[in-house]
Amino acid sequence: MPDDILEPFRALLGEGGVLTAPDMLARYTLDHRALMQGETPAVLRPRAVEEVQGLVRLARRHGFGLVPQGGNTGYVGGATPEPGRRQLVVSLERMARIRAIDPLNFTLACDAGAVLADAQAAAAAHDLLLPLSLGSEGSCRLGGNLGTNAGGLQVLRYGMTRDLVLGLEVVLPDASLFTDMRSLRKNNIGIDPKQLFIGAEGTLGIITGVVLKLWPAQSFRATAWLQLAEGAPLPEISALVRRESADLATTFELISASSLGLVAEMRGTPIGLRTGPGGAVLLELQASSARIPLDDVLMGTLERLMEQGWVEDAILAQSEAQRREMWTIRETIPEGEKHAGGSFKHDIAVPVSRLTDFLGQAGRLLAERMPDVRLSFYGHVGDGNIHYNLVVPKGEDRLAFSRAVEAGIAHDLYALAIGLGGSFSAEYGIGRFKRDLLARYTDPARRALMATLKRGIDPDGVMNAGAMLEDGAA
Known part of the structure; x- marks a missing residue:
């Protein structure tokens, strides 16, 4: 591409605003899981909303598409520019301000970068909690969280990203600015346009700002590692935990023996925790007041679980270090999979009441179809989300294995989840890697409505073309 085509962008964005050197582009064009090598002539790095509006005008004038990108930590290729599409990456990493915090209104306004x-941390400085919590929270950015409607570790109590949003600011494909950055919890003035952009993966506009709900800091915790008995019914356990704890449970994480084994292999040393025959659950209760006897509540809950015969043993964290170790084990399962050679990730959701049904039927399906494959399943089962991952066999090519699974048993697992009232994408989104699944498993009326919205808001296909919807999808 002639270099002078990018000169208007350089004039707009200033020093460091346009990256073109191949070594600089590399980290923006390879997706997080190294499944797709993208292509772009340049990465644009605006510093303000006005610059985002300006670069959208320039992109339209010169026939470029735009791919908004946060921390590039997504799992489905939604922020990766496709080869051949003449797309510029728009990174919001220089738009990272904490705009305002209102401790009495329990709200936080931020740049999307x-x-x-x-x-x-900004919330914590005011003794408040922003409950969105992900393994990638040290590098992911709010715009990406909003674009994918990220889930994470505390959905059980606080909901998905969508449930945390009060206000939004978005640069639209025609470079106009939609701004609704009010911090109101009640604002019933008709259709709520901001909801269109949450989970849209940058296909309808570039999110530049957000107002988020906060909660009182949850300074008091009680954490336990539960060893589950054979056949322990997860739906009943989850329901009992919620009732007995007065719904103070923030996390209810299932960890299978195979997933724990991957962490142990990666460490090369024994782990001081183990699963029961039914796996393990990492359970945590949190409160903002010392007047709530969390340890007593947790102990009473565990007693009920043991009386039912569902939990064989439990270890209660006696210190912050012990609690942190429990969480480190849970959070390093993806690294354990990577260390073992990688995995094909099924991000499945079913109603909590159907968890046991899914795990039983999926296990039988896998034993019949791929009896030698190593399974790693874990996840946020308190909200019905199971990461049901197949580890690449030793000596096999990761990409070839992924293609084989994708063309074969993955469809059976997705069909099983959907048949139980579930979904093939719980929290990762659609991106470029799951476009075919959206077309295959989603109701035609839903797809048609999505395509109508895309055409209505972005008729020229400027914003993240190829993500979520196939070209010309209807």
């Missing part, structure tokens, strides 16, 4: 951990 703010790193999630920085937003959490």
Whole structure:
């Protein structure tokens, strides 16, 4: 591409605003899981909303598409520019301000390029909690969290990203600015346009700002590692935990023996925790007041679980270090899979009441179709989300294995989940890797409505073309 085509962008964005050197582009064009090598002539790095509006005008004038990108930590290729599409990456990493915090209104306003951990810290400085919590929170950015409607570890109590949003600011494909950055919890003035952009993966506009709900800091915790008995019914356990704890449970994480084994292999040393025949659950209760006897509540809950014969043993964290170790084990399962050679990731959701049904039927299906494959399943089962991952066999090519699974048993697992009232994408989104699944498993009326919205808001296909919807989808 002639270099002078990018000169208007350089004039607009200033020093460091346009990256073109191949070594600089590399980290923006390879997706997080190294499944797709993208292509772009340049990465644009605006510093303000006005610059985002300006670069959209320039892109339209010169026939470029735009791919918004946060921390590039997504799992489905939604922020990766496709080869041949003449797309520029728009990174919001220089738009990372904490705009305002209102401790009495329990709200936080941020640029969309703010790193999630920085937003959490800004809330914590005022003794408040931003409950969105992900394994990638040290590098993912709020715009990406909003674009994918990220889930994470505390959905059980606080909901998905969508449930945390009060206000939004978006640069639209015609370079106009939609701004609704009010911090109101009640604002019933008709259709709520901001909801269109949450989970849209940058296909309808570039999110530049957000107002988020906060909660009182949850300074008091009680954490336990539960060893489940054979056949322990997860739906009943989850329901009992919620009732007995007065719904103070923030996390209810299932960890299978195979997933724990991957962490142990990666470490090369024994782990001081183990699963029961039914796996393990990492359970945590949190409160903002010392007047709530969390340890007593947790102990009473565990007693009920053991009386039912569902839990064989439990270890209660006696210190912050012990609690952190429990969480480190849970959070390093993906690294354990990677260390073992990688995995094909099924991000499945079913109603909590159907968890046991899914795990039983999926296990039988896998034993019949791929009896030698190593399974790693874990996840946020308190909200019905199971990461049902197949580890690449030793000596096999990761990409070839992924293609084989994708063309074969993955469809059976997705069909099983959907048949139980579930979904093939719980929290990762659609991106470029799951476009065919959206077309295959989603109701035609839903797809048609999505395509109508895309055409109505972005008729020229400027915003993240190829993500979520196939070209010309209807």
